[in-house]
Amino acid sequence: MILLQSQSRFLLQTLLNRVQNLEKGVELDYHWVEFNDVRYHIQVSMKNSHVLLLSVSLPTPPPDAIFFGGLPFGAIEAIKAAYGVVVQILDPPRDGFNLTLKLNLSKLPPDEEYRHALLVKIASVRETVLGAPLRVILKQLASRTVASNMDRLVAILHRPNESFFLVPRIEKVTVVFPMRFKDSIDIVLATSFLQEFVEARRTTGLHNAPSCLWSASAPPELKGAPAEALLANAGFVTFVIFPRHVEGKKLDRTVWSLSTFHAYVSYHVKCSEGFMHTRMRRRVESLIQALDRAKPELESPKKKVQSRSFKRLSLNEARTNSES
Numbered sequence: 001m002i003l004l005q006s007q008s009r010f011l012l013q014t015l016l017n018r019v020q021n022l023e024k025g026v027e028l029d030y031h032w033v034e035f036n037d038v039r040y041h042i043q044v045s046m047k048n049s050h051v052l053l054l055s056v057s058l059p060t061p062p063p064d065a066i067f068f069g070g071l072p073f074g075a076i077e078a079i080k081a082a083y084g085v086v087v088q089i090l091d092p093p094r095d096g097f098n099l100t101l102k103l104n105l106s107k108l109p110p111d112e113e114y115r116h117a118l119l120v121k122i123a124s125v126r127e128t129v130l131g132a133p134l135r136v137i138l139k140q141l142a143s144r145t146v147a148s149n150m151d152r153l154v155a156i157l158h159r160p161n162e163s164f165f166l167v168p169r170i171e172k173v174t175v176v177f178p179m180r181f182k183d184s185i186d187i188v189l190a191t192s193f194l195q196e197f198v199e200a201r202r203t204t205g206l207h208n209a210p211s212c213l214w215s216a217s218a219p220p221e222l223k224g225a226p227a228e229a230l231l232a233n234a235g236f237v238t239f240v241i242f243p244r245h246v247e248g249k250k251l252d253r254t255v256w257s258l259s260t261f262h263a264y265v266s267y268h269v270k271c272s273e274g275f276m277h278t279r280m281r282r283r284v285e286s287l288i289q290a291l292d293r294a295k296p297e298l299e300s301p302k303k304k305v306q307s308r309s310f311k312r313l314s315l316n317e318a319r320t321n322s323e324s
Contacts, residue, residue: 004263006256008034011054012123014042018052019105019119025049035263037160038126041097050106053090055097056125064155064226065163066133070098072157074132082121082128099129130157131255137166138246138254141173153224159262163229167221174221175239175258178232179265189269190234197265198237210245213238237261 010032018028028044039057058071066073070093079089079101086107093100103122108115121128133156140146146168155163167174179194181187194214201212213219218230219238239258246254257264 004035004256004260004267006127006252007120007123008040008126009123011040011042011125012120015052015119015123016116018044019108019115022050022105028052034126036158038130039097041094050104052103052105053094053100054103054122054125055094055100056129057097058099058130059157059160059162061157062155062161062163062226062228064229065157066155067157072130072133074136075099075129078128078132078135079125083118086118087122099125101125127256127259131259134166134258135251135255137168137173138241138251140168141241142243142246142251144170144243146170153222155225155229158259162262164258164261165222165225165229171242173241175241176219176221177237177239177261178218178229179234179237179262180232181234181266181269185273186266186269187233189272190265193265193269193272194235194237208244210242211240 010030014028014030018026025046026044026049027046028042030042031040033039037059041053041055041057043053043055044051061067069076076089079087079099083101086104088102088104090100090102101122108118133154137150137154140150150168152167154166154168156166157163162178162180164175164177167176179190181190198212198214200206201209214235214237216235218225218232219236221238222230222236241254241258244250
């Protein structure tokens, strides 16, 4: 099973190309959209070729998600901690976007390896922003603390008008995903996939992974959640995260895996659907070939034309043939 990369490949490639040709004055103006309706815009002008403006538009948040100034709580602090002096947050952002960053490429570190690592972090701005609330709560779990002003049930945006929910405790954090799909076939495949996903957790090699449960109805942890959150046509998936799952470098991987869990399931559902269609087409083609081979060969009656030739005999030959 494939895991989605945290960095935007197109954004990373654009940044690398710009850094390699920093002395060349070029003008860039790129727009693109990635999964879960995250939009990007890059601008570089001829006058300031070392300055790059990166704008990001996030999915539309539901009413239960906590946003401050158009961004999830903790996003500003996460950006400053991740990017340092290289990135400046513009206030207000460009029209139609939640965030605009001003990148001064001339301030990148001279060390090539460290510079590349920083560019990968910048290309992972989606994870930095959308994963900020989750990172705050999981950091508190690592230190076995819970903020006094933290709600009992925290909603975190991950798709347009959809959230997943966290129940923070000192010893664990419970994460609940309401799984929704539009297509009827996707609903059936996702339900089957999630049930197998839960069963796979019970194999011998995954004892240290977070415990995982699937239920058709809302779990008790969602008590007090909005009525819209309790509607999920593919059921609910619950993970239980313990401090050992967020120690050291595990934190980044856990934040990204949880932030993109719905996209991960959607990807494999579409791959399964495509695989089934391919198998069905191949099966139909093989059946057609078998039927073609089973047809009896019908011989079309053809009239045989006998050709006759005449030979003119001489007078002596004619007399000889008549006497004989």
